Amino acid sequence: MSEGPTPSEMAKRPEQVARLLDRLxxxxxxxxxxxxxxxxxxxxxGLFDVCLRELFAEGDPPAGVAMVALGGHGRGELAxxxxxxxxxxxxxxxxxxxxxxAEKILYPLWDAGFAVGHAVRTVPECTAVAVERLDAATAMxxxxxxxxxxxxxxxxxxxxxxxxxxxxWAFAGRLLADAHERHGRxxxxxxxxxxxxxxxxxxxxxxxxxxxxxxxxxxPGGPEGLEAEGLLGAAERQALDxxxxxxxxxxxxxxxxxxxxxxxxxxxxxxEIAHSLGFADEPGLRAVDGLMRALSxxxxxxxxxVANAFxxxxxxGSQPEVVPSPEGVLRAFASLARERxxxxxxxxxxxxxxxxxxxxxxxxxxxxxxxxILRAGEEGVRALEAMDxxxxxxxxxxxxxxxxxxxxxxxxxxxxxxMHLLQALGGMARLLGDAERDDPLAVEAAGLVSDGDALxxxxxxxxxxxxxxxxHVPASARVAAEALDRMGLPEPTRELAxxxxxxxxxxxxxxxxxxxxxxxxxxxxAAKVGVPERLAALYLLAVADAGATGPxxxxxxRAALVRELVTKVQRVLERGDMGTETAEQLAxxxxxxxxxxATEEPGEVDRFLLRMPRSYVLTVPPDEIAAHVPLVxxxxxxxxVRTISGQGSREGTFELTVVAADRPGLLSWIAGAxxxxxxxxxxxxxxxxxxxxxxxxxxxxxLFERDxxxxxxxxxxxxxxxxxxxxxxxxxxxAEKRKRYPAPRDEFPIEVAVHNDASDFFSVVEVxxxxxxxxxxxxxxxxxxxxxxxxxxxxxxxxxxxxxAFYVRDELGRKVEEAQRIDEIEGALRARLEGLSAAxxxxxALAPSAS
Amino acid sequence: MKLVVGIVKPFKLxxxxxxxxEIGVAGLTTTEVEGFGRQRGHTEVYRGAEYQVDFVPxxxxxxxxxxxQADGIVDAITxxxxxxxxxxxxxxxxxxxxxxxxxxxxxxxxxx
Numbered sequence: 001m002s003e004g005p006t007p008s009e010m011a012k013r014p015e016q017v018a019r020l021l022d023r024l025x026x027x028x029x030x031x032x033x034x035x036x037x038x039x040x041x042x043x044x045x046g047l048f049d050v051c052l053r054e055l056f057a058e059g060d061p062p063a064g065v066a067m068v069a070l071g072g073h074g075r076g077e078l079a080x081x082x083x084x085x086x087x088x089x090x091x092x093x094x095x096x097x098x099x100x101x102a103e104k105i106l107y108p109l110w111d112a113g114f115a116v117g118h119a120v121r122t123v124p125e126c127t128a129v130a131v132e133r134l135d136a137a138t139a140m141x142x143x144x145x146x147x148x149x150x151x152x153x154x155x156x157x158x159x160x161x162x163x164x165x166x167x168x169w170a171f172a173g174r175l176l177a178d179a180h181e182r183h184g185r186x187x188x189x190x191x192x193x194x195x196x197x198x199x200x201x202x203x204x205x206x207x208x209x210x211x212x213x214x215x216x217x218x219x220p221g222g223p224e225g226l227e228a229e230g231l232l233g234a235a236e237r238q239a240l241d242x243x244x245x246x247x248x249x250x251x252x253x254x255x256x257x258x259x260x261x262x263x264x265x266x267x268x269x270x271x272e273i274a275h276s277l278g279f280a281d282e283p284g285l286r287a288v289d290g291l292m293r294a295l296s297x298x299x300x301x302x303x304x305x306v307a308n309a310f311x312x313x314x315x316x317g318s319q320p321e322v323v324p325s326p327e328g329v330l331r332a333f334a335s336l337a338r339e340r341x342x343x344x345x346x347x348x349x350x351x352x353x354x355x356x357x358x359x360x361x362x363x364x365x366x367x368x369x370x371x372x373i374l375r376a377g378e379e380g381v382r383a384l385e386a387m388d389x390x391x392x393x394x395x396x397x398x399x400x401x402x403x404x405x406x407x408x409x410x411x412x413x414x415x416x417x418x419m420h421l422l423q424a425l426g427g428m429a430r431l432l433g434d435a436e437r438d439d440p441l442a443v444e445a446a447g448l449v450s451d452g453d454a455l456x457x458x459x460x461x462x463x464x465x466x467x468x469x470x471x472h473v474p475a476s477a478r479v480a481a482e483a484l485d486r487m488g489l490p491e492p493t494r495e496l497a498x499x500x501x502x503x504x505x506x507x508x509x510x511x512x513x514x515x516x517x518x519x520x521x522x523x524x525x526a527a528k529v530g531v532p533e534r535l536a537a538l539y540l541l542a543v544a545d546a547g548a549t550g551p552x553x554x555x556x557x558r559a560a561l562v563r564e565l566v567t568k569v570q571r572v573l574e575r576g577d578m579g580t581e582t583a584e585q586l587a588x589x590x591x592x593x594x595x596x597x598a599t600e601e602p603g604e605v606d607r608f609l610l611r612m613p614r615s616y617v618l619t620v621p622p623d624e625i626a627a628h629v630p631l632v633x634x635x636x637x638x639x640x641v642r643t644i645s646g647q648g649s650r651e652g653t654f655e656l657t658v659v660a661a662d663r664p665g666l667l668s669w670i671a672g673a674x675x676x677x678x679x680x681x682x683x684x685x686x687x688x689x690x691x692x693x694x695x696x697x698x699x700x701x702x703l704f705e706r707d708x709x710x711x712x713x714x715x716x717x718x719x720x721x722x723x724x725x726x727x728x729x730x731x732x733x734x735a736e737k738r739k740r741y742p743a744p745r746d747e748f749p750i751e752v753a754v755h756n757d758a759s760d761f762f763s764v765v766e767v768x769x770x771x772x773x774x775x776x777x778x779x780x781x782x783x784x785x786x787x788x789x790x791x792x793x794x795x796x797x798x799x800x801x802x803x804x805a806f807y808v809r810d811e812l813g814r815k816v817e818e819a820q821r822i823d824e825i826e827g828a829l830r831a832r833l834e835g836l837s838a839a840x841x842x843x844x845a846l847a848p849s850a851s
Numbered sequence: 852m853k854l855v856v857g858i859v860k861p862f863k864l865x866x867x868x869x870x871x872x873e874i875g876v877a878g879l880t881t882t883e884v885e886g887f888g889r890q891r892g893h894t895e896v897y898r899g900a901e902y903q904v905d906f907v908p909x910x911x912x913x914x915x916x917x918x919x920q921a922d923g924i925v926d927a928i929t930x931x932x933x934x935x936x937x938x939x940x941x942x943x944x945x946x947x948x949x950x951x952x953x954x955x956x957x958x959x960x961x962x963x
Contacts, residue, residue, distance in 0.1 A: 440900040448898065515862050517936060532898075557883040557908045561861060564904065567895045813936030 016058075017108045020051040028080055028256060034276035036080065036252035037245045044078040045069070052086070052105065053147045059101035064091040066148035067105070068156075070119075074142040075211070079252045081261035084109070084116040085139060089152050092122040115261065126156040130163055134174050137164065138208070141215045164216040171216045172313055175209050189247075189299035191415050193292070193407065197251050198263035202299030204251065206306045207244045217313060231312045233345035235352065235390065236305040243298035250295060253277060265295075284468040289407050296405040296416050304389045308342050317344025322351055326360040329392060330369035337376035337383040348390065356395040362487045370396065370487070374456040377429030381422045388418070399483045402467045414550035417466045421459070423548030424541075428459035431540050441563050442543055445536035454493040455537055457484065458500030459544050477502035499534060500541050507542045511561040516568065517813070519761040523614045525565065526572040527583035535573065539566050568760045575758070578614075586614065589622050596626040608632065611689040615792065619685055620697060624657070628695060631659050636693055639724045641717045645710075648699050652706040653682060655699050656713065660724070662694035667790050668780035670696060672730035673720040675737060675774040677712055678703045684776070684793040703773070731781065734774035738836075744770050747837065748801045752829045754822045756815055762791055762807035763816040765825065769833050771802045779804060782832045786825055787811045852947040852963055853921040857912040858884065858940040859932040864910045870931035871914065874923050880913040889937065909940060915950060915963055 027043055028036075049069070056067050070085040072078055086105070090098040102120055109116045119136075121129065130137035140160045145153040164171040182199055189200040198204045210232075211222065218225025223240060226232040232240075251263060253273050265273065274291035281287050311317075318341030320332045329351055336343060343351070360366065373380045387393040394401045403417040415423060431442050432452050449455055461483060465475030480501040484494045506528060514521050529535045542562055546554035572578050590609065597605050608629050609617065617625065624646070631642050642659040649655075658670055667686060674681055679700040687695045702708045722728035751768035758764045765788070767779055776795060783790055783806060792807035810816055816825065859867055864881065871879060885906035892905040914924050921944050928942055952962040 440902050441897050444898040444900040513862050513865070515860070515934065517934075517938075555883065557885055560885070560904055560906070560908045563897070563902070564895060567897045570897055813934075 013112065014055070014058075014108045016051045016054040017112050020047055021112060023047045024080075032276060033253045033256040034249060034273070034278060036256070037249045038077060040252065041077040041079060041248055044080070045073055045076040048073065048078065048084060049146055055105045055108065056101070056147050059104035061101045061148060062090075062094050062097050064149050064152055065089065065098060065101065066150060066153045067146045068140075068143045068153050069146050070139040070143050072142070074139070074144040075208075076144070077248065079248065080255040081115075081259075082255075083261070084114060086116060086118045087126075087140070087143065088118065088120045089126070089149070089156055090120065090122060091152070095120075121156075123152060123156045123159060127159045127163065130160045134178055138175075138212045141212050142208070161215065164212075168216040169314065172213055172310060175212055176310055176314075179206060179209055188303070190296040190303065190405070191419060193409065193414075194264060194266050195295065195299070196264045197247055197254070197295070197299075200299070202301075202303040203263075204244070204247050206302050207240065207247070210240070210306050210309055213309060213313065226309055227345070230317070230345055231309045232305070233348045235348065236308065236345070239301040239389075240305050243302045246294065246298045247302075249277060250291075285406075289409070289468070292407040293405045293416075296407065300405070301389060304385065311342040312344060315342070317342055317347070319344050319347050322347060322354065324350075324354045326354075326356055326396070327363060327365040327369055329354050329356065330366060330373065330396070333383040333387055333392075334369050334372040334376070336386070337373055337379040340379050340382075343386060351390070351392065356392065358395050359398045359486070360396050362396075364488065366396070367487050367489065371453050371456075374425065374453070374460065375429070377433060378426050380429065381426045384422060384425075397483060399461075399464050399479050403464060406467065408466070415548065417463055420548050421461070421463055424459040424462060424544045425456060427544035427547045428455055428540060431544060432456075439543065439559075441566065442540060445539045445566075448533055448536040449540070450533065451493055451496055453489075454496035455500070455540060457489075457493070457497035458504070458537065458541055461497065462501050462504045462541060462545060464501070473502070473505055476504075496534065496537060500537050503528060503538055504541050504545060507538050507562050507565055508546070508558065511565040512558060516561070516565045517761070519759075520614045522565070522568045522572055522760070523578045526569045526578035527586060527614075529569060529573070530580035530583060532570060532573050535566060535569055539563075571760055577759075582618065586618055589617055592622040593617075593625055596622055597629060600629065604633070605629075611691060611693075612695070613687055613689075616685075616687040616695065624655070624697070628657060628659075631657065632689065632693060632695060636661050639721050641720050641724070643713055643717055645713055648682075648701070653699050653701045654708055655697060656716075658694070658696045658698065658720070660694050660720070662688050662692045664787070664789065665781070665784040666694055666724075667696065667793065668777055668784050669720055669723040669730060670698075671777035671780050672734050672774065673716050673723060674698070674700060675734050675777055676719050676730070677716040679708070679712070679716065680773075681776050681795055682797055684795045686790060686793050688791065730777065734777050738773045741773060743837075744772060744800050750830055750833045750837070752826045752833070754816060754825055756817055759807065759815075761815070762809055765806045765808055765829070766803070767806075767829060767833070768801070768803045770837065771797055771800045772836055775802060775836070776804065778832055778836060779806075779829065782829050783808060786828055788816070788825070789813075852950055852960060853916055853918055854945045854947050855914045855916060855921055855924045855928070855942065856945070857914075857928040857932065857942040858886070858909045859912060859928065860934070860938060860940060861908055861910050863932045863934075864912070866931040867912055867928055870927040871912075871924065874927050876914055876916070876920075876924060876927075878915070882911040882913075884909050884911045888941065907938060915947065917960055917963055 024044065024047060027040065027047065031040060052067060066089040068074070068087040068089060070087050072082050073084050088098060088102050098120060102118060106116055106118055126140060130140055137160055140157065141164070143153070143157060182205065183201040186196040186199040187201070189195040189197055189202040192200065196203060210226065214221035214223065214225045217231070218229045223232060223237045227234060227237055250265065250273060253276050254262060254265060254269060257269055257272050257276070270288045270291060274287040277291060279287040279290040282290065285293070318336055318339050320335040322328055322332045332347065332351065373383050376383065384393060388404070400418065406417040408417060408420070413420060432446050432449065432455060461476070461480040463472060463476055464483065465477070465479040466472040467475070469475070477498065481498050484498055506525065510516070510521065510525055516522065529538065539562070543554065546558065576582070594605055627644055631644055636642065636659065638661055640660065644657045646655045660666060671681060680703050681698055681700055683699040685697045689695065719728065723730050748768065748770045751766070753766045755764040755766065765783065769775070780790060788808040788810060790806050790808050794805045796803050808816065816822060857867065885908050887905070887907055892903065892907065894901055894903050912928065916924055925942050925944065933939055949958065950962040951958050
């Protein structure tokens with residue numbers, strides 16, 4: 001509100017202006033700040049009219065002069081701090097006198113703090129300026145003569161009207177271009193969290209633009225004229241009317257609350273405005289969100305109705321056939337999407353007359369027609385918007401109602417929930433089409449998808465449960481499942497869409513918040529995803545979702561992280577390391593393990609499983625795992641060795657699990673200790689817990705005798721402990737032992753190779769050679785000298801030939817990929833193995849072989 | 852006054868934030884950044900589609916502090932951000948000439 005005048009100013013102030021100020025103040029106080037709608041705005045304009053007429057009369061104007069209110073004042077719509085825009089029309093022969101009259105009117109108003117714009121023109125000048133400037137033309141279209149020579153105004157107004165009526169298409173085009181430019185500058189009332197209720201898209205200026213269109217194309221003008229011309233439906237006119245009233249109230253409340261002529265609804269004013277307009281906190285919807293929701297709702301109607309009217313005028317309305325049934329209504333919108341058209345008001349009336357139960361029953365035809373709309377991409381989105389605006393969409397999809405126009409208060413989201421979903425649908429349609437070729441991953445992913453309908457549905461529904469209560473992902477999964485069930489979709493489509501909704505944050509959340517260099521994490525994601533098509537679906541949804549969120553959501557930064565995760569998971573799925581079957585197997589094993597450990601405290605089992613790598617749970621049988629639990633539970637000392645022994649896979653072999661604090665070289669010490677204890681290693685599975693405890697499972701057999709008892713294990717443990725404590729030189733002991741036995745009879749060629757395609761996390765070192773005493777010790781010792789960390793060892797013996805594979809990483813946890821380093825590794829291993837074959841010593845011919 | 856700048860792995864941000872909070876750091880600035888160090892970029896392959904990742908996504912953490920706090924902050928970031936693997940990032944400390952709190956106009960140590 002403008003500040004009241006001080007007493008000394010009152011003295012100088014003309015009484016007409018003082019009266020105006022009093023009356024305005026009284027008007028502002030007559031209603032609560034939230035109830036200054038169009039009636040109040042018209043009343044305010046009337047108060048100005050009275051004052052201006054009095055000032056004009058006092059100025060004693062010459063003949064042929066008229067005073068005209070332009071723009072909002074002309075329309076009789078003045079918000080508390082709206083500008084006043086005046087036109088003084090004159091014949092042109094006595095400019096000095098006219099200027100004096102203008103001054104007498106304007107100065108007292110300016111002195112009182114009113115923002116008054118003015119123009120002094122002749123009729124030809126009015127025409128000229130209207131040709132030149134669109135805003136001047138529209139201001140005069142809204143003009144209303146206040147006093148003076150009405151004939152001269154009629155002449156001026158008629159000349160402006162002629163201008164726009166002579167070329168209504170050009171004028172409509174100019175209005176649209178101007179609106180487009182304005183929307184670019186001020187954004188949208190329905191989307192922005194701090195909207196400009198006057199200039200934004202869907203704001204009051206757009207309502208005005210319909211009036212200007214009406215002036216140009218209908219006689220009489222106004223919404224009724226547009227309706228008579230078939231450019232506006234009756235329901236649309238009502239929606240526009242309600243929206244205008246609401247927008248005027250918000251704008252007036254904003255003026256009264258801030259005391260400034262501001263039209264942008266900033267966050268810190270929203271609570272006060274919400275309160276003054278009567279919004280109260282509701283469960284799941286705060287008062288401010290209620291205000292913004294209502295504002296968004298109205299602004300969208302304005303945008304929609306105004307766009308409809310302009311498009312019908314410029315392109316003609318579509319009149320698709322409407323079979324009076326739910327399916328018929330959807331078919332009409334589907335054909336609208338195909339034609340890229342706008343429903344004519346007559347067709348809207350036909351649709352309005354169709355009885356749509358709430359909710360509509362989804363027949364096969366309804367489902368097919370709905371999918372047809374989705375498949376239309378961008379045009380389908382427009383058709384859905386059109387359905388939404390006339391309240392038809394929620395008849396088919398009642399789940400839509402709670403998220404309509406719901407604001408999202410976070411720094412990422414630009415759009416309301418429903419708008420976001422429609423944008424995501426449009427984005428998904430583009431990804432599935434061939435519009436976006438700049439993301440090779442998306443192109444490949446789209447190529448992998450065989451069920452596009454599921455992806456469109458997943459995009460449309462992914463946030464359907466975002467109603468402000470609780471975590472929106474499970475809520476959306478639940479709500480989407482209900483909706484999808486009702487639609488009667490083919491089972492695979494329903495399942496994939498439901499999966500997408502339930503897991504729509506899996507990729508972005510994992511990629512940005514977790515360590516994607518962790519193999520188990522990637523395996524877990526692969527287990528959740530199961531098959532490549534689902535992974536592709538989730539990636540496309542992540543892209544579409546982010547694109548529909550705002551420019552901050554899909555940055556190259558985020559994209560790089562998500563893509564890296566996707567490529568890793570894809571390779572895990574391709575290799576079969578993890579997939580639907582493996583995931584089920586994993587779950588089954590965990591279930592069995594829990595049964596076996598039923599007496600343990602459940603939390604204990606969980607803690608154990610968290611510490612162990614997935615590959616351990618997948619490769620070690622549950623009954624063995626159950627036996628390992630007590631072995632691993634207690635913290636382990638630096639040189640402590642725990643073992644547990646059991647039957648091997650066949651007669652005469654044994655399984656020994658060795659638990660010790662992990663450190664570089666441990667595997668080679670274990671191998672060496674086995675050799676010294678007279679045990680031959682048939683297979684080795686090496687695992688490390690989260691907290692650095694080695695749990696290594698070996699299958700061994702006696703080098704010389706089949707029976708191996710507790711005494712031998714004790715022997716092994718004490719040898720290993722001595723080696724760990726540095727009291728025993730294993731290399732020496734093993735070499736001595738080897739010397740005592742003859743060399744093997746068959747010699748196999750030495751094969752050493754480093755592979756990098758078997759895993760994203762490890763390089764695989766493959767070694768093939770003739771079996772010898774202490775071979776595994778020699779190989780693992782070499783790997784340790786090369787500062788390679790062995791995560792998994794697969795040892796296979798074929799007669800007297802051995803093929804071992806070691807999954808290794810370098811000291812920084814990287815795969816070994818540089819050619820030079822690979823050469824070094826291959827060279828070192830080859831040299832060591834060649835050294836062995838040159839020296840005497842091999843397993844005795846008596847030793848049972850593994851074949 | 853000093854400015855401690857840390858480049859850390861994205862998934863370590865929460866831990867770094869928490870570690871800094873524990874030693875009483877009241878404010879910090881984070882930025883999503885991309886770059887490369889020894890880790891370099893790499894080529895990713897998805898179903899035969901190759902794309903080059905030239906820059907690795909990281910998070911930059913900046914903390915403005917008094918001279919005596921810098922060491923503690925460096926320690927806290929190091930401990931929280933360390934995985935021992937390649938790409939754990941870097942921390943550097945620079946001298947700050949002047950600091951001004953816009954709201955109050957306070958300068959120097961008062962404004963930190």
